[in-house]
Amino acid sequence: MTMNASVPGALSAAPSAFSYVADPAVAYIAANDFDRPTLVISRAKVAAQYDELSAGLGQAHIHYAVKSNPAPEVIRTLVRKGSGFDCASRGEIELCLAQGAKPSDISFGNTIKRAADIAFAHSVGITLFAADCEAELEKIARHAPGARVYIRLIVENSLADWPLSRKFGCAESLLPSLLDLARDLGLVAYGLSFHVGSQTRKPEFWIPVLDQVAPLWHAARAAGHDLQLLNIGGGFPAYYGQSIEAPRRYAASVVRAVAARFGSVPHLMAEPGRGLVAEAGHIAAEVLLVSRKSADDLHRWVYLDIGRFSGLAETEGEAIRYQLTTPHDGEETGPCVLAGPSCDSVDILYEKRPVQLPVSLRDGDKVMIRCCGAYTSSYSSVGFNGFPPLDVIVL
Amino acid sequence: MTMNASVPGALSAAPSAFSYVADPAVAYIAANDFDRPTLVISRAKVAAQYDELSAGLGQAHIHYAVKSNPAPEVIRTLVRKGSGFDCASRGEIELCLAQGAKPSDISFGNTIKRAADIAFAHSVGITLFAADCEAELEKIARHAPGARVYIRLIVENSLADWPLSRKFGCAESLLPSLLDLARDLGLVAYGLSFHVGSQTRKPEFWIPVLDQVAPLWHAARAAGHDLQLLNIGGGFPAYYGQSIEAPRRYAASVVRAVAARFGSVPHLMAEPGRGLVAEAGHIAAEVLLVSRKSADDLHRWVYLDIGRFSGLAETEGEAIRYQLTTPHDGEETGPCVLAGPSCDSVDILYEKRPVQLPVSLRDGDKVMIRCCGAYTSSYSSVGFNGFPPLDVIVL
Secondary structure (H helix, E strand, O other): OOOOOOOHHHHHHOOOOOOOOOOHHHHHHHHOOOOOOEEEEOHHHHHHHHHHHHHHHOOOEEEEEHHHOOOHHHHHHHHHHOOEEEEOOHHHHHHHHHOOOOHHHEEEOOOOOOHHHHHHHHHOOOOEEEEOOHHHHHHHHHHOOOOEEEEEEOOOOOOOOEOOOOOOOEOHHHHHHHHHHHHHOOOEEEEEEOOOOEOOOOHHHHHHHHHHHHHHHHHHHHOOOOOOEEEOOOOOOOOOOOOOOOHHHHHHHHHHHHHHHHOOOOEEEEOOOHHHHHHHEEEEEEEEEEEOOOOOOOOEEEEEOOOOOOOOHHHHHHOOOOOEEOOOOOOOEEEEEEEOOOOOOOOEEEEEEEEEEEOOOOOOOEEEEOOOOOOOOOOOEOOHHHOOOOEEEEO | OOOOOOOHHHHHHOOOOOOOOOOHHHHHHHHOOOOOOEEEEOHHHHHHHHHHHHHHHOOOEEEEEHHHOOOHHHHHHHHHHOOEEEEOOHHHHHHHHHOOOOHHHEEEOOOOOOHHHHHHHHHOOOOEEEEOOHHHHHHHHHHOOOOEEEEEEOOOOOOOOEOOOOOOOEOHHHHHHHHHHHHHOOOEEEEEEOOOOEOOOOHHHHHHHHHHHHHHHHHHHHOOOOOOEEEOOOOOOOOOOOOOOOHHHHHHHHHHHHHHHHOOOOEEEEOOOHHHHHHHEEEEEEEEEEEOOOOOOOOEEEEEOOOOOOOOHHHHHHOOOOOEEOOOOOOOEEEEEEEOOOOOOOOEEEEEEEEEEEOOOOOOOEEEEOOOOOOOOOOOEOOHHHOOOOEEEEO
């Protein structure tokens, strides 16, 4: 393809943590042709990002959110780095164990677990589980007796780009009774967790959430629960065109804010997913069609060979705005609606806020969709419309 | 499982076309246990529905929208019935050919095609293609010289439950120049197509759309284009709890309305997907958790082992409202938020309009999600959160 791997225009807009010049995935995409959409992800970039986040997090231990990218090579890289793993299902637990993770490094962080999967986790030696209600505690007590549990709280006032719903967590009013119930069921009431929302771009956005949770932590300890674990969840951002702080500095800011409110926490845990792998991967894609709906249409429609059902699910509601590199960057641009290739009318990536793309863009042009290492390959459909799932190449 | 296959309460609410008593998929789900969400689909029901729609459509030939359910056994059943096939990609074309479809029975109906896929379709003998813009016509002329093309129009005023966006089709102002261009490129300007929107519950909802398209059809013929094909697309509804007309009567109403406006059309084509397969399949699922977020929460949260990323994608925006059968039907009910099992906050099925479910519903209860034969298995992710793709059993 004809793209220039150094992309000087894009470089100047990117933060220091995201350098095209030294990016193996960019170089690979520039040097190769692809006959279908392909995510190219660099283990070296994942490892480097782990080191940066770890340095910033200090005492806090990383439990990688496996759901963000479950490529076995990524898991193995993180096992070697000493990472822990936040797993959502039996499938993710089996994946991590197969890549060499120890059961003691795995938490079963989904608050909605199949009873048989709890029993499986217990049987392989996993002892740390999330819960947010009575029925889940009862399931855990039955199928993983004596386990350590942490209670997930609903937090308000999320300032994240991908804020979380009320799906996970309990209201703070429920916390005391759940901690008591855990103890009464023979479980270890081990700690608390929360999530500030995915893609929380600024560390100061954590403050209102920490201010909400810290009094609950102290009250629970005062009530006799010897809490050991504070799981601060994810939210660590990736670069999608809007400036973010470098990961080490961001993580250090968050940990300082935690320490100021919680004091000394025996076990501090963070669960980055997006913040760890998103910038390590890019998607090689192709323009299938450029058209206007009428002679006086203000926007062009640009259709790619990848869409919401083949990897770019996080464009729902236009929440995550991926950046594109094209062979015509630097030339005159105009507004475009960007859409996927399927015969599904909701398979539109950006319409309310059109994207600026070169006016010379044509069908057959190769493009690169940047920072796609998280929440792409695993979201891909099995083959909607007969398009194969997103291909993945790990460098 | 303990569900009663005859489900008398649900029966009385269902239209005549949807009978639980004679439904092999219901009987199979009632008689078996499943360790993961499973779509059970009955070929006999697909064949019966094909017969009903065909009888109503009269001269109009069915081209099944393969994307709605690409199970090979379903395709083979429809090949034997004499159906044609509307394909969205090379993958779907290969699937249909492998199941015995003739190239002459296949249309390449996606208006957004990879050039190499057009060439492939041409090489295997497919001669009918959709287009809605100049660039696509040029691609078709280059890679499938001499092909028959039909131009897709944007239609307004959709009254469908799943209305279509402006993604597909051209404004009517563009139609004359596109027909001229097709002819000038050596293609056969063969006809027009449109789509009233998926799940168009009443045949009278077609009227405004037919009123819009008919004058364009007559004008194009008056301008010298010997149009042969009118492709009226899909939109044929399935039963999701709201009353619909029986398929034969619905199809006959539509064809009568077409004839009144278009007169004698040499080739009339319809592309049912949902209307052909949705009612033939049901999903066996399980309740993983029932909880409240606080002691005074007005709704319970019911979490299933299937959600938006493992088959129920059409719950986006709460558009398609699936009906549930539980072991406690007939008992007292209360309002529930219904959500999927993944650690993704958007994986919520119904929250704005909660569903009424029995108050005795508990984790571990088996449930049946009804009329899921369309747009479920193919939408399923490859394994988001480590959950396997939706399993499919074809009876």
